[in-house]
Amino acid sequence: MKKNIKKAKLNITNALELPLDVALDLPKVTVIGNIKVEITNHKGIIEYKNEIIRVNTNIGILKITGDSLEIKNIFIEEINIDGNIEKIEITN
Template identity: 30%
Template structure:
């Protein structure tokens, strides 16, 4: 199914875009935890920086004492002091 058809289907059925498309869903709990769905891979990681590859571009997370609490095929949970989140194309 093409991206255009998925987007139109999501709009027509009033389904959130992240359900039918490959856009990331990001939930931030204060500045202490991030839950990210629909990522492709972890490109780099250390306690001050994490880079995730997305369907389109990358997600760059900076902070202190970062660590991966959970990692699954399509979801990752990051704990620590989140300082900045940047989308890179």
């Protein structure tokens, strides 16, 4: 049932040409080189250290690892992270 609802939402979103991240409440991750990550539509910070930042999203936990990681801005729906980014992964 849940899978059918998700598929229906996707079909309607595509038919109306709406942005997927907004219509389906998905995170949007923008990576600029290896120095900046912008995450839109997050659900909060789980862990914040110099070498690891974990952010909760609707599709799982977004884990950013690297060196000198720093949250530059945090807003209700957006986080900007700077530093030497080595790896980005999503886990359930």
